[in-house]
Amino acid sequence: MTSSISAAWLRGDARALSILPDRCRQPAARAEAVAAAASRTVPPALLDVLASRNARLAPSPARERHLEMLSRPGTVAVVTGQQMGLFLGPLFTLYKAAAAIVAARALSEETGRPCVPVFWLQTEDHDLPEVDHVFLPRHTGGPLRVALEIPDAATSRAPIAHRHLGPSVTAALAMLRAELSEEPHAHEHLSLLERAYRPEATLAEAFTEVLSNVFAEEGLVFLDPRDARLAPLAAPVHRRSILEAEAISTALAARVRALTEAGFSEQVHIRPGSPLGFFSPDGVDGPRYRMDPSGPDTWSLVGHPEGRTVTTAELLGWLEREPLRFTTSALLRPLLQDTWLPTAAYVGGPGEIAYFAQLEPLYAHFGLPMPLVVPRARFRVLDDRTRRWLGKLGLQPDELNAPREELLTRLAARAGTQPLETPEALESRLFGTFAAELDRLNDSMLALDPMLQDALQRTRGTVRVAVSRLTGRYARALARRDSATAERVDRLRTYVTPNGEPQERVLGMAHFASRIGTRAFTRQVLDACVPFSGALEDLTP
Template structure:
């Protein structure tokens, strides 16, 4: 029997199973969520993305394969220069020196540059990369370095221009940049400065969090990093590097101009071999769909996997679709522009920064540059790695271990106190709001009150029984009364349902204080009916608990090679 992993005090910890619980040949329900199926060890999901990270022998094989590759000297030079601009860290300097040695491997993770680090899972991914790198070193004896890939090639500003804070009423507070062109922007965010609206966002943070015990330390860090003239990426890296300075987390920005030449071979292959690559990936997508899984990344027939910016490196980027022999249309271009293969390859040689990767091409660039033993990813990344085996095979590269990121639900002292007052567990907060309020009202009533469902069943049962008793005598008297009986049953059902519906709403309204506490807890634990880690950002927790104290608790709670959800009780 698999034993639960032991966590730190205040953490509920468990591992997922070492082997799939079902046989590939046995019938099993399918799900549209690949990551959910993979995390629970579903055999059909594992047939697309084996759970190699869960087995020591497979981890050793992946590490040995990665150790046979080395980091290009040009990349080492850029890493050293780029990381020297971040928060001082002797541990990071040691890790950079280790990367220059043959045989060193890496655990990589990455994320878009969310405002003030974006949702909490950004911190959890970085912590998981560090924890898994340590575990690989201890297990194999190979030096292993954690690397954070700054996803500066992306252009989706509406996904990253904000941060959410929990608050006691009114739902989460959205703190955002005022970027009027955000929805229409198609330029890589590497070149996007924060602008003057960052000042108002920081002022909002101070107004909301300034009274918290550790606010000054963290808010001062944000104010130093998030300056109007700084880019989103620069500010993001400055804060995250400070949080993990003791652990030596290394940062890589693929948009650094000094790396442009190193990107060219990957983009060249993507263009020249687009038809073969897209055919292989489309076949994989069809297999995933046939197995009952949603395909994370749509495959465009015959299209390269990258983006092209026709107006220069800092301009809008567009996907390429086949438009004829050696001609490509720029998907979404306002003028319907197209470009020839010869033009693309010419620009790739002269100005490779005009080219950027997609979600499927980025891992290939990453593992072309780095000796990646493992990649730490979230649910969406697990799903697109399930699509990637044909691409790695085409490129002749081994796929790294794919490790699920750490997942936490933070129950701070306030949340625990509110749960105690309501007599609820954190899991009960996932119950639909009206149902939960009704249950609490019935539980806390000074006199016994039936649940609405029980009352409805009792009332309709009694009336239906009377109609059943009358049916034979009435029909014996006049067979034409059958329709009237049926209409009466329907009328009774509707009337009873209306009555019990009003009764349920009265129960829900009975205790306004309870409703307020439930709503407040839902904002902290299930904001917008989503997992806490996907909505709420770090500023509240760093300001209340301490930025290093909270980071350290996350690190201590991470279980290597496990993506099990844990409760963190700082």
């Protein structure tokens, strides 16, 4: 049975570390990565685009200093990135950006090298159903889903960069305001969202405007790879991906075999002989398709409704004339990123850690050193309400990971003046006593009449079923005994483990910023970040 490498890597499993060393936890390795990155410089054309694009964002003297630093030889970058989730998407977007800022500070202090945090806007992605919504916790019921109404979201293949919010964003903002208006800092945070999330804005523009405001004091720099002025800088990477597809896929397939032999699954499937990028045959804002080899110097566009093909010569021609038709995949994006930037470290979540476990052969093929892989910060917000509810129930936060009925039964068993037996213990005691007595009688009864064997077995089975039915009804009675407890448990699970997942992967920032304040909440996240850790921490604002 295979498993994802990221969890094993985070806990220091030797098998995982043999594939992806945890160099970010070793001071000497951190210094080595910074020195290697410092030998590279940012292309002047990229510096010009960064300066002009970041000038449109929230005023930030710190960002201006960071942009100036990037123009100097010897400056390195700590990079992170994320898809353009509605209203910033899940909380882990905020945590990734904060972790990159804190890691950049730590590397600069350790090495004396200037280090700049950069947020790579993943505007090339096309998966709208992953980004068109956000969740809020509610006092009753499960989390509230706030979403854009995009009719073709499930089938769209166009890069997110070209997707405008449209009129449904107005209704989404109204839903936010209706849900959050009574929170003490709602007006401040919702006004920020309303200024950015306008029907005529793109998902990427609105996302960047908000996040640049959130981290204006820290000077987070933003890079959008879909800027047309950057496409010629990306063309050499795409050209090699096409012309050397066979060699690259062979090297990556060998890496997958090593992962499998170590007991891990691949995060990204390697398509034999296929380039790692996408091509948009109908224009830069049209649908993008992967390419599979279909003959000598010919490629099929995977998923194209007409089964279209394209030749290598045609692809190279488009790379010369209109390189923005080409976009990266999850595996090619880091290569483009580190071709452009002097990246000392990349801050990523579990999925990205698993990507990097596959990437060493690709970096070697392109002749680039791999950056440090740094786990993003992980937090669980336990605000005053949540802590109060936990205290009333006598629960620890980790107990909320148990299945709901199991947790309710456990709480009901604790509640009486005389502690009530758990259903499992009752079933074990009742049937165990009967089974022991039956076992004691077994030999003497069979000696009397061997034909009693079937009767003994049937009786054992009948009693087993009857006891199970009884204890099942007992368990349900325990679970129903206190409806107030059930309501509190459901409320807590909506806040701490919404939809049965970690809070940071589901809930958005809006609720917490409206309760605590945008800057206050951001400041608490930054202060709680431990560089290069990746351990789950509780935030208690």
